Structures are given as structure tokens and as C-alpha cells.
Amino acid sequence: MNPTYVRIELARQSRDIGNLMFTVGLPAVMYLLFGNMFGGGSAQAGSGNVKFYIMVSMAAYGAAVATTGIAGTAAAENMLGWGRQIALTPMKPSGFIQSKVAVALTIAAAAAGVVFIVGAATGAQADSWSVWVLSYAIAVAGSAVFALYGMGVGMSFKSETAINVAGGVLVFFAFFGNVFLPLSGTMLEIARFTPMYGFVGLARWPLLEGAVATPGATADSFWWLVANLVGWALIFMALALWAMRRTRSRQ
Amino acid sequence: METTIQQQQARGGPDQAEPALAMEAVRKTFRTAQGPLEAVAGIDLRVGAGEIVAFLGPNGAGKTTSIDMMLGLAVPTSGRVSVFGKDPREAVAAGEVSAVLQTGGLLRDLTVRETVTAIAALHGAKDRVDAVMERTDISGLAKRKVSKCSGGEQQRLKFALALLPDPRLLVLDEPTAGMDVSARHAFWDTMRADALEGRTVLFATHYLEEAQDFAERTVLIGAGKVLADGPTAKLREMTGGRVVSATLPEGRPVAAAVAELELLERVASVRLSGRRVHVTGPDSDAAARLLLGPLGATDLEIAAPTLDAAFMELTGAAS
Ligand SMILES: Nc1ncnc2c1ncn2[C@@H]1O[C@H](COP(=O)(O)OP(=O)(O)O)[C@@H](O)[C@H]1O
Ligand SMILES: [Mg+2]
Numbered sequence: 009m010n011p012t013y014v015r016i017e018l019a020r021q022s023r024d025i026g027n028l029m030f031t032v033g034l035p036a037v038m039y040l041l042f043g044n045m046f047g048g049g050s051a052q053a054g055s056g057n058v059k060f061y062i063m064v065s066m067a068a069y070g071a072a073v074a075t076t077g078i079a080g081t082a083a084a085e086n087m088l089g090w091g092r093q094i095a096l097t098p099m100k101p102s103g104f105i106q107s108k109v110a111v112a113l114t115i116a117a118a119a120a121g122v123v124f125i126v127g128a129a130t131g132a133q134a135d136s137w138s139v140w141v142l143s144y145a146i147a148v149a150g151s152a153v154f155a156l157y158g159m160g161v162g163m164s165f166k167s168e169t170a171i172n173v174a175g176g177v178l179v180f181f182a183f184f185g186n187v188f189l190p191l192s193g194t195m196l197e198i199a200r201f202t203p204m205y206g207f208v209g210l211a212r213w214p215l216l217e218g219a220v221a222t223p224g225a226t227a228d229s230f231w232w233l234v235a236n237l238v239g240w241a242l243i244f245m246a247l248a249l250w251a252m253r254r255t256r257s258r259q
Numbered sequence: 260m261e262t263t264i265q266q267q268q269a270r271g272g273p274d275q276a277e278p279a280l281a282m283e284a285v286r287k288t289f290r291t292a293q294g295p296l297e298a299v300a301g302i303d304l305r306v307g308a309g310e311i312v313a314f315l316g317p318n319g320a321g322k323t324t325s326i327d328m329m330l331g332l333a334v335p336t337s338g339r340v341s342v343f344g345k346d347p348r349e350a351v352a353a354g355e356v357s358a359v360l361q362t363g364g365l366l367r368d369l370t371v372r373e374t375v376t377a378i379a380a381l382h383g384a385k386d387r388v389d390a391v392m393e394r395t396d397i398s399g400l401a402k403r404k405v406s407k408c409s410g411g412e413q414q415r416l417k418f419a420l421a422l423l424p425d426p427r428l429l430v431l432d433e434p435t436a437g438m439d440v441s442a443r444h445a446f447w448d449t450m451r452a453d454a455l456e457g458r459t460v461l462f463a464t465h466y467l468e469e470a471q472d473f474a475e476r477t478v479l480i481g482a483g484k485v486l487a488d489g490p491t492a493k494l495r496e497m498t499g500g501r502v503v504s505a506t507l508p509e510g511r512p513v514a515a516a517v518a519e520l521e522l523l524e525r526v527a528s529v530r531l532s533g534r535r536v537h538v539t540g541p542d543s544d545a546a547a548r549l550l551l552g553p554l555g556a557t558d559l560e561i562a563a564p565t566l567d568a569a570f571m572e573l574t575g576a577a578s
Contacts, residue, residue: 089363
């Protein structure tokens with residue numbers, strides 16, 4: 009990873025004001041909608057309240073949307089031949105991916121940060137500061153997996169629309185990953201294998217320690233959630249590296 | 260015995276000197292919907308350090324595909340490519356070879372200076388940014404968005420990026436394509452000033468004039484093969500000389516006339532369309548004399564072939 013390269017890339021991303029507002033602002037708006045949709049937002053949930061639960065969920069989702077979108081710009085860059093230009097420097101494909109992930113994480117940190125600030129201001133509560141800090145850190149760090157996802161999908165399908173598709177599929181992952189509404193029965197059993205399940209489960213760990221919001225559902229073990237996240241990280245990493253190598257040749 | 264060998268090595272005679280670029284029996288086949296397409300069909304090429312070589316050929320000749328393999332951007336289907344004795348990717352990583360690529364390669368929403376700085380950082384050559392921008396005459400554009408730069412300015416920017424690692428071998432793929440005449444001259448003036456620093460330069464072009472003005476050696480490439488390779492001064496001969504055309508008289512067998520023309524020395528080809536005959540070869544005088552004299556032909560014309568025509572001739576596409 010190269011700090012100067014990351015700095016210039018960040019400056020470039022932040023010039024796209026419209027996109028940035030959307031990426032950073034939307035998860036907070038979603039939190040406000042979801043958080044007030046159900047009564048009893050201040051009811052107890054684990055070591056905090058229901059609003060905190062929804063806040064963490066939306067922050068995690070928002071962070072994943074940000075990393076998918078930002079990393080997906082790598083696909084558009086490659087279509088412009090930037091990947092070939094980079095291939096004429098000593099930076100390796102893995103270095104390019106790391107730099108992209110660093111930029112994506114910075115913006116994800118902003119998106120999740122806005123949700124947490126809005127949450128704190130509107131009644132999300134937890135028993136201790138450590139629950140706030142750990143939840144935030146996990147939501148941001150874990151979203152790196154979706155940077156690999158965005159890059160891999162964007163570059164595999166050589167078109168500008170690929171990244172929109174990746175964003176759309178993310179909504180699907182979120183729904184089946186138990187991010188939005190608590191799933192139950194067979195749906196929940198399937199959900200345990202989908203890409204966002206481990207991620208959001210870990211982000212909620214400081215609050216719930218594996219407990220599932222659905223009444224009567226069995227709790228998740230910490231290692232199952234880690235295995236889910238790491239497994240999908242490896243799959244998306246392989247996809248991104250494969251796609252990256254492929255786009256070095258001409259389009 | 261031993262001393263002579265040592266002396267030779269010390270002098271670094273032509274056999275010992277490591278070529279800047281070596282391609283041995285290089286082939287590249289693409290899989291396409293219409294079946295396999297051999298873009299490079301067996302190229303052997305050695306470029307010595309310090310040479311300036313033009314890679315001259317029409318569109319689709321396989322220039323870009325060959326260049327991609329020199330830069331490690333594509334892997335040959337078979338054969339070997341080495342740059343200063345190394346694998347091309349290693350040579351790129353060491354900053355020994357660099358290139359101006361034919362298509363794209365720039366981010367439209369970066370400024371010129373950001374672009375140079377980003378690539379310089381990856382080469383660990385941030386201290387060269389100002390000098391390189393000065394040299395390629397883009398200092399005045401530093402704050403401009405790439406999307407607002409003209410084609411010629413973007414090309415100079417790409418040239419600046421190529422100079423950042425201070426490469427020993429510089430590869431340029433049709434660097435002036437799409438430029439108007441004055442921009443093209445300005446570009447080559449910059450190049451000329453730079454190349455005098457003893458770099459090895461290989462550039463692809465489909466302008467005969469560019470090869471003539473800038474390269475000492477020209478490699479003609481067509482249909483994925485090296486058609487001719489030699490000093491640019493001999494280019495006329497390489498491209499098959501001139502075309503003599505004339506109308507053969509009525510009432511005499513054409514086939515006999517064609518056979519007689521083909522017997523001439525150094526005639527590359529004889530083509531017939533109706534009664535009009537076209538003779539291609541370096542020795543136009545002999546053909547003209549035969550046509551006007553014994554053969555009684557009329558309406559004689561002598562023309563230098565266009566590059567495209569010359570290539571058709573050389574690749575046998577016309578016959
Ligand atoms: N990625 C590719 N897939 C299929 N065919 C290709 C690809 N790249 C180049 N070609 C074909 O290979 C041939 C040589 O192309 P190229 O090397 O670009 O020629 P030049 O640079 O001399 O114009 C052309 O027929 C071109 O269509
Ligand atoms: Mg080309």
C-alpha cells in the first residue's frame with residue numbers, strides 16, 4: 009500500500025460530492041426510518057436498547073455499501089486502462105487492492121460514524137462505552153470484505169452497470185443476512201450462510217453476544233460468525249485477484 | 260587463450276552485450292468467437308542498447324500485442340521475451356522499461372499533477388516529478404483536470420508518466436495517433452531531446468514519415484510477422500520499391516507479356532486488371548523500358564506505393 013497514492017485517491021473520491029453525500033448520508037436516514045418504525049425503540053436488547061441494535065445494523069450496512077461502491081470504482085478505472093498504467097509500475101495487484109480497500113474503509117468509517125452520531129443523539133443506548141467503541145470498530149473493519157466483493161464483481165463483468173448490480177445484490181445480501189428485519193425459521197437457517205450474516209453478527213456481538221433478535225431462535229457461536237466472515241473474505245479476495253489479473257490484458 | 264576471452268569480455272563486444280530487448284519465436288493467439296486468432300505469428304527480434312527502432316505496420320499488424328508482451332501485460336502463447344536479460348515483469352518492477360500505451364490509461368477526474376504524483380509515488384520517484392513535468396512541457400497544465408486536456412496534452416502526460424522511472428528502454432505505442440501535424444512535430448521534438456540521453460527507444464507507428472524522421476532502424480511488421488528489418492534509409496527497398504503501370508496493346512497475348520515482365524530481375528509482383536498491368540519492384544526503370552519498348556505498352560505511370568499497398572504486397576494479401 010502506498011500512502012501518497014491513497015491520499016490522491018481519497019481526494020479524488022471526495023470531489024464526487026453527490027455520490028459522497030449519498031454514501032455517507034443514506035445509512036443515517038435509514039436508521040432514522042427503521043429506528044422509529046417500531047415502537048419500543050428504547051426497550052432493552054442485550055446490553056443496550058433496540059435503537060442501538062438498529063443503529064449498529066444500519067452502520068454495518070452503510071459501511072458495506074460504501075466499501076462496495078468505492079472499491080467498485082476500480083472496475084471503471086480498469087475500463088479506462090488505468091489498471092494497465094498501474095501495471096507499468098512496481099505496484100502489485102495485491103498492493104492496488106490494499107490501497108483501494110484503505111480508501112474504501114476511510115469512507116465507510118465516515119458513513120458508519122454519521123449513523124453512530126445520529127444514533128447517540130436520538131436515544132440509542134448501551135450499558136458501557138466499550139460496547140459503542142467495539143461495535144463501531146467491528147462494523148468498519150468488517151466492511152473491508154465488501155470492498156473485495158465490489159472490486160471482484162465490478163471487474164468480472166466489464167461494464168459500468170456491474171457496480172450498480174453489485175450494490176443491488178448487496179440489498180439482497182443484507183435482507184438474507186438478517187441485517188434489516190429479524191428472520192425466522194428456514195429463512196434464518198439459510199441466512200446463517202450468506203455473506204452479511206457473519207459480519208453483522210460480529211458487529212452486534214458487543215451488544216448481543218450472539219443472541220438472535222428472533223424470539224426462540226438459537227444463538228450463534230462466535231466462531232461460526234468469524235468463519236462466515238473469513239470464508240466470504242477469502243472467496244471475494246480470490247474473485248478480486250482473478251478479475252484484476254484478467255483486466256491487465258486489453259479490453 | 261584465456262586472456263583473449265577475458266579481453267573480449269572486458270571490451271563487451273556485440274556478442275556479450277546484453278540486448279535491451281530479445282524476442283524469440285514469440286507467438287500470441289487470442290481465442291475469439293470466430294475461433295483462434297493468431298495476432299503475433301512468430302516474431303524474432305533483438306534490440307541492442309541505445310538503438311532507436313520503429314515498429315512500422317498497418318492497423319491490426321500485431322504491434323500492440325507484441326508491445327504488451329514486451330511489458331509483461333500479456334503472456335506469449337509460446338516463445339520467450341526478455342528485457343535486459345530479465346523477465347519483462349521484473350524489468351518493469353525495476354523501472355528498467357516503461358511505456359506510453361496506445362489506448363486510455365488516465366483517470367479523467369484527476370489533475371495533471373495528481374496523476375504524475377500518484378504514479379511517481381508508486382515508482383518511489385517523487386523527487387523527479389518537477390523535472391519530468393518540465394521536460395515534457397506539462398508544468399503549465401499542473402492544475403488542469405485530465406478530462407480538460409487535449410489529445411496532445413494527454414499524450415505528453417502519458418509520456419511524462421513513462422519517464423518517471425527513468426527507464427533504460429522506452430516503448431511508445433503509436434504515441435502521436437490522433438494528433439494534428441503541429442502537435443505531432445512538437446511531441447517528437449520533445450522526444451528527440453530526451454532520447455539523446457542514451458535510452459533505447461522502440462516506437463510503434465503506422466506513419467512511414469515518423470519512422471523515416473526518427474528511427475535509425477525500422478522493423479516492418481504485418482500479419483503478426485516481421486516482414487523486413489533494417490536501416491530506415493533502406494526503407495524504400497524494404498517496402499518493395501515503386502509500382503509501374505501501363506496498358507498493354509490490343510491484339511497481343513497478355514500472358515506472354517506478363518511472363519516476360521516476371522522474368523525481370525528484382526520484380527516483386529506483376530498484377531493484371533483487364534489490359535492494365537502493374538509491376539512492383541525496386542527497379543522501376545527496367546520495367547518501364549521493357550513496357551514501352553518491346554511490349555509496346557501505353558499510358559505508363561510510375562508511383563511510389565502507399566505504405567498500405569506495400570504491406571499488401573509484402574504480406575501477399577493482394578495476390
Ligand atoms: N484481446 C484480444 N482479443 C482478440 N483479438 C485481439 C485482442 N487484441 C488484439 N486482437 C487482434 O489481434 C490483431 C492484432 O492487433 P494489434 O496488436 O492491436 O495490432 P496493431 O497494434 O498493430 O494495430 C488484430 O486483428 C486484433 O483484432
Ligand atoms: Mg496498436
